Structure formats: structure tokens, C-alpha cells
Amino acid sequence: MKYIEKLRNSGLRPTKQRLQICEVLFDREKTFHFTINELEQKIKNHTSRKISLATVYNTVHAFEKKGYLKQIPINSSETYFDTNVTDHHHFYDLKEEKLIDLENSDVGPINILKRINGKKIKSVEVLVKLED
Amino acid sequence: MKYIEKLRNSGLRPTKQRLQICEVLFDREKTFHFTINELEQKIKNHTSRKISLATVYNTVHAFEKKGYLKQIPINSSETYFDTNVTDHHHFYDLKEEKLIDLENSDVGPINILKRINGKKIKSVEVLVKLED
DNA sequence: ACACTTTTTTAGAATCATTATAAACTGGAA
DNA sequence: TTCCAGTTTATAATGATTCTAAAAAAGTGT
Ligand SMILES: [Mn+2]
Ligand SMILES: [Mn+2]
Ligand SMILES: [Zn+2]
Ligand SMILES: [Zn+2]
Numbered sequence: 001m002k003y004i005e006k007l008r009n010s011g012l013r014p015t016k017q018r019l020q021i022c023e024v025l026f027d028r029e030k031t032f033h034f035t036i037n038e039l040e041q042k043i044k045n046h047t048s049r050k051i052s053l054a055t056v057y058n059t060v061h062a063f064e065k066k067g068y069l070k071q072i073p074i075n076s077s078e079t080y081f082d083t084n085v086t087d088h089h090h091f092y093d094l095k096e097e098k099l100i101d102l103e104n105s106d107v108g109p110i111n112i113l114k115r116i117n118g119k120k121i122k123s124v125e126v127l128v129k130l131e132d
Numbered sequence: 133m134k135y136i137e138k139l140r141n142s143g144l145r146p147t148k149q150r151l152q153i154c155e156v157l158f159d160r161e162k163t164f165h166f167t168i169n170e171l172e173q174k175i176k177n178h179t180s181r182k183i184s185l186a187t188v189y190n191t192v193h194a195f196e197k198k199g200y201l202k203q204i205p206i207n208s209s210e211t212y213f214d215t216n217v218t219d220h221h222h223f224y225d226l227k228e229e230k231l232i233d234l235e236n237s238d239v240g241p242i243n244i245l246k247r248i249n250g251k252k253i254k255s256v257e258v259l260v261k262l263e264d
Numbered sequence: 265a266c267a268c269t270t271t272t273t274t275a276g277a278a279t280c281a282t283t284a285t286a287a288a289c290t291g292g293a294a
Numbered sequence: 295t296t297c298c299a300g301t302t303t304a305t306a307a308t309g310a311t312t313c314t315a316a317a318a319a320a321g322t323g324t
Contacts, residue, residue: 013299013300014291015291015301035281036281037281051302052302052303053303053304054283054304054305058301073205073206073207075205075211077280078281079207079281079282093248102244102246103246105245106245107242107244107245110239110240110258111239111240112239112258113237113239113240114234116223116225116262118264119225120263121261121262123260123261124258124259124260125258125260125261126242126244126256126258127205127257127259128244128256129253129254129255129256130248130252130254131251131254132250132251132252144271145272145319145320149272149273168310168311184273184274185274185311186274186275186276186312186313187272187273189311189312190272209282209310
């Protein structure tokens with residue numbers, strides 16, 4: 001398994017549950033944007049033995065802390081996560097409630113002119129809301 | 133009261149509660165970014181008679197629907213609202229959990245090159261996260 | 265003012281995503 | 295194999311938000 005090393009190197013034990021969640025999250029060509037409940041469904045389809053909801057939450061938060069996932073700010077009742085942890089932007093389809101990646105080349109450079117005293121810029125994210 | 137007309141024109145009855153909430157929200161020079169609980173505190177300081185939490189929620193949602201407030205997407209347990217309903221951008225101070233307006237002139241024009249078939253762009257918002 | 269209708273307010277209950285708990289289990293080091 | 299820190303799990307707790315339904319207030323007409 002290719003994820004065993006990755007997990008070990010992060011100080012996370014490569015448990016059965018984490019490896020299966022890794023497969024669901026990272027065995028993909030494209031970026032995966034998801035809520036916890038969507039992830040839970042994918043896990044159900046992918047494996048026979050069930051993984052408890054608490055473990056899904058624990059794992060997602062552990063991966064987020066290690067930098068393998070990040071949260072995307074959206075006005076939704078559920079939190080959205082992203083397997084693309086690079087700096088990039090999003091379309092948000094309001095009707096479908098789906099995120100779509102926008103590469104930096106799709107948006108062009110963003111130059112923030114204003115600064116706040118004593119604060120550093122950590123990230124610059126563009127959210128483009130889509131309607132029909 | 134200057135808000136009576138505004139409310140009536142929107143089809144909202146100018147009740148004591150709504151007028152007091154209007155004063156707290158809109159009698160300001162600067163944009164007001166707030167959560168429901170922050171707003172509740174301001175209301176407490178501003179008035180003697182208390183307004184129930186349900187009314188604060190009702191009113192904020194009514195004002196949002198009428199276009200007097202808008203939600204700002206932030207990764208926070210509480211929803212943030214903004215009295216500045218024009219198209220503009222934000223700093224988000226992660227430590228203080230505070231939003232700060234960025235005018236369009238502070239960011240410069242953003243040109244979205246990619247398009248999604250059958251979808252129109254409704255808004256383009258930049259969120260700049262700040263750390264110490 | 266009064267009667268009548270509609271909207272709004274309100275306290276409290278319900279909802280639901282998320283987090284906490286604490287007991288059982290497991291991975292890996294020795 | 296023994297041991298222990300780390301992990302999983304079912305379940306309870308939390309907390310922001312929404313719902314409910316009865317009381318109050320506002321608008322309308324008389
Ligand atoms: Mn988190
Ligand atoms: Mn709302
Ligand atoms: Zn993405
Ligand atoms: Zn703002």
C-alpha cells in the first residue's frame with residue numbers, strides 16, 4: 001500500500017480505516033471536494049466493513065492538520081473539504097451545491113494593495129458563485 | 133424614524149424590534165460585520181427592553197432576503213453577516229476572528245477566464261486570511 | 265374607538281452537524 | 295508476548311440554527 005509510508009511519515013498509524021479513507025480520498029485523477037456525509041457514502045461503496053462516523057471526522061481532521069486536506073469556506077450547513085491543498089480558487093454552483101476548481105491561470109494574479117499592521121497574508125482565495 | 137419608510141417600502145412592518153435592530157445595524161459610519169450573537173450583545177447595550185433571540189434571527193434573515201444584509205462565507209461555527217451589500221472583498225483575521233473590508237480598489241480587477249456551460253457568474257469574492 | 269385580519273414576536277422545543285467521552289481495540293516497539 | 299500510546303467506536307453532549315404554536319402588535323376598515 002502506497003499510503004502506509006505517507007501516514008507513518010506524518011506520525012499517523014496506518015490503520016485499516018485510515019488506509020481505506022486514503023483510497024477514497026486520494027485514488028483519483030481530479031480534485032475531490034466533499035462534505036463529511038458525501039465522504040461517508042463513498043466509503044460505504046468502497047468497502048465492506050463499515051467505518052464509524054466519529055472515525056471519519058477524526059481522520060478528516062487529522063489529515064487537515066497534517067496538510068493533506070483543507071477546508072473551503074462556503075455558506076452551507078455542512079463543511080466542505082478539498083484534496084487540493086495548493087493555493088487555488090473555486091466556482092461554487094449554488095444550485096448543485098458543488099465546488100469546481102479554478103486554477104490560478106484561470107483567474108490571473110491577484111494583487112492585494114492594502115495591508116493590516118502586524119498581520120501577514122496567509123492565503124488569498126477567490127470564490128465565484130454560479131447561478132443558472 | 134428614518135427606517136420606518138425603508139421597512140414599509142420593503143413590505144416589512146416597522147415594529148419596535150425591527151427599528152431597534154435597524155439602529156444597531158445601520159446607524160454607523162463603517163461597515164458592520166457580525167455574528168448573530170455579537171448583534172444580540174449590541175442590541176442589549178442599545179436598548180432596555182430585550183428582543184428575543186428568535187426575533188434577531190428572523191429579522192436578520194428578513195433583511196438578508198430584502199438585500200439589506202448579506203452573508204460572508206467564513207470557516208467559523210457562527211455565520212457572519214455584513215451590512216455592506218455591495219460587491220467587495222475581505223480580510224479575515226484568523227486570530228481575532230474579525231472581518232475587514234477590502235474595497236475593489238484595494239484588490240484590482242479580477243478576470244475569471246474559465247466558464248461553466250449554462251451557468252452565470254453571480255458574484256466574485258476574495259477572502260484574504262491574515263495571521264500574525 | 266372597535267372589530268377583524270395578517271404579520272410578527274416569543275419561549276421553548278426540535279434539528280442536525282459536529283465534538284466530546286470513555287471503554288474496547290490495535291499497531292508496533294521492546 | 296507484553297505493554298502502552300494511539301485509535302476506533304457507540305453514544306452522549308454541544309451549540310448554532312430552525313421550528314412551533316400561542317400571544318401580541320400592526321394595519322385596515324368602519
Ligand atoms: Mn476542523
Ligand atoms: Mn439565511
Ligand atoms: Zn479545490
Ligand atoms: Zn464587508
